[in-house]
Amino acid sequence: MSDHVFERITVPEPLLDTLRQLLGDRLSTNTAILTQHGTDEGWHQASPPDAVAFARSTEEVATIVKHCAEHQVPIIPFGCGSSLEGHIAAIHGGICIDLSQMDQILEVNAEDLDCRVQAGVTREQLNQDLRATGLFFPIDPGANASIGGMAATRASGTNAVRYGTMRDNVLNLTVVTAQGDIIRTGNRARKSSAGYDLTRLFVGSEGTLGIITEVSLRLYGIPEAMSAATCAFPSVDAAVDTVIQTIQMGIPVARIELLDELQMKAINRYANMQHPEAPMLFFEFHGTPASTQEQAEQVEAIAQDFGAQAFQWASRQEDRNALWAARHKAYYAAMNFQPGKSGMPTDVCVPISRLAEAIRETREDCDASPLTCPIVGHVGDGNFHTLILLDPNNPDEVTEANRLHDRMVERALRLGGTCTGEHGIGYGKLNFMQTEHGDAYLAMMRSIKQALDPHNLMNPGKLVPAESSH
Template sequence: MHMVSFINQSVRRTLSQEGLTSFQAQFGERFITSDAVRQHHGTDESPYPVCPPDAVIFPRNIDDVVAAVRLCNKYKVPIIPFGIGSSLEGHILAIEGGVTLDFSEMNKVLAINAEDFTVTVEPGVIRTQLNDEIRHTGLFFPIDPGAYASIGGMAATRASGTNAVRYGTMRENVVSLKVVTAEGDVIRTSSRARKSSAGYDLTRLFVGSEGTLGIIVEVTVRVYPQPEAVTAAICNFPSLTAAVQSVIEIMQSGVAIARVEFMDERAVAAVNRYSKLGLKETPLLLFEFHGSQTGVREQAEIVQEIARDNGGMDFEWADRPEDRTRLWTARHNSHYSGLQLRPGSRSVATDVCVPISRLAECVTQTAEDLEGMPFPYTIVGHVGDGNFHVQMLIDPDSEDEWQKSEHINRRLVTRAIQMDGTCSGEHGVGVHKMEFLKEEHGEAGLNLMRLIKHAYDPNNIFNPGKLVSW
């Protein structure tokens, strides 16, 4: 398939024998070159084939990362950070070879500053692990992309998720980072102060840089008080347009909703089958409300009225924690439940984000494009902030289906950009969205990104072939 055409074997940079000896001397048995480990670290959730590194290192501390970066810079070979491997856009693929750093052993919560509402962690800490370790403080970390994601990976891709409409994305919730530069220096991007007007905002530069400017080795994030009351609700709609229009009106009403998620009828059918639910198979919205006992009921009643005005029906409450968990687990599993619609298929997943005023138009036109395609598909989204996802289940051996899925992706992205939106709301750029950066940011904007890349990474060792071309 031509989906492999982005891999140009001629650009792979082979580690010299001298370099190999130096890495082995530094890391011993932790410098792993076995096929099984390499294959695992060249595989993610993107539609692309396996693209393994030449070796994998499991750093245990910052000193290990510094040593690895300095060796890669000396021998001019790529270095790729690896969290969990849940990327949908090919972020961890070693398309130029090199060394992958697997951060699973740097997985400690380093400091909990409850009075300041911050927590500092190593990059390999998993989102769910962090909340388990701070639950006793009455605080929680809200960013929830659904995937079994690492905090380092979430920072690197500027991730968000189901409750970004209330709590924001990683951009708003990363306070400070420690980063290893190409020279092997360790920099701290900012203090833990609530605000600062001192110098360039280095934190925001590295959040979303996808491992292309440096290696994140420590993350300080904001945490929030656990809400007094949480309730959820579900509502069915006669059409996709009616559901999305309800979201627009809900956001315009000023209701402080914590989550609002859209699923089309195909996605609902998939989660019914995968998670053994009995949801009505029409377009639906999932809501969650945080606040006081009185406040969440008042919010939900306003939402119910708006939904009813747009044809919403079967509005159901989910007050018990186990019921809420079941619903949100089903939503989080929508990627994997989609795969069950066509066993043996490969998922081509894409996301965009548009201003909320253009959301209904963008979703509706995308659904029209998908009608008549030869493969199953689903549409889901964190529609409270204008972000939605399309998952296309293609035959991995069909060039025709790959080309059709890419045609849909291009039309979707171009439409979103023309609506003053973005080519990716949360998946990031990786390999799959690189061609759209010029369209979104213009030639001058893209050239500025390249200048930054060249200044921070003169030997192009940091995750080359991602985000911006060299």
């Protein structure tokens, strides 16, 4: 529960009138709508905008931005509201541009393995639409997020170890700039050396440089075969050593997830399962029938070298689903482990050689705390999350949760990592930016922000720390 106090601007009535004229009842100042648009799935205080504009086209977004710019009113883009670090909070007030009605899949180029969608398309909608083509879009951050939001936060998830993150899978973007101009950041060529990589500049920019309205994505053929495996380890170190060797041998695993002992206990209790209450790895393999079997055999051999027990392997869909059921229940199991408590999610990422150390020290820290914190990791990338369970109305628990979180981030930075592998900064992690990046990096971020958004109207107060903040 953040205790920041921000100055809010007052949105002038003439701007609201203009927008109402443009959008009719697609401009809303209804309290419930405002509250919904100021509330994400994270931990931070809700900050409703002054109005929500439901846009239906890139041109409409451009027009709204121009009107807001004329009145110097902040603009906050909104996809699904599934972000976690206050990204969509209107902390300085202003107009929220809701892109959820921009939900058209504009092109699917099956031969080129790419597609073009409006920013409000969700990843589940996209994959449902793609099914008939034999293609899929692999990035899976858990939530059924919008593609625009996923691009804006540089999202990833469980299968980034094979398919990369949004950084790797966005081909190009259509963006409305702070001036209300429309830019296409690239074309459909798979690679190009023609100009600054504006695509990558906007991926992860969290709405602070402009508004992403359309996204071209790489797609992949649905694998001919998929198989899954699970196994339990005597220690987190043994599990992580298995991961390191798997990656180093170049075995192209699609997913490697670690669930720690406490997380397994939470799942057994929540879902009445009988898994070993020990660190477990969950694998998924994509390829031909022969290659997925070979991958599983190679991984089993490695895992056994590190003392794995109860190695189970499945290739039929229903058996795979049964094996992975525990992983899919991890979040709700953790949230329900202590009834009545909320969860503060964390998201550090370290070089894989330091992962065992990072998780072990985190585990010790949490075990020494009165709070309970199950751990889940996308370990192929060195990324892991604790869910710190706490009563948000108990100030001592809030302080303790923040202390644990701060120490996790300090530890990750000391080990050569980052404060966020995939959730982003929003305003929730703004105070880690100085330590992670240092003065010269932040000065360059501020120069770019100032050059592209000189009046600081695009999602102000997010991602780019103010100069006075250190």
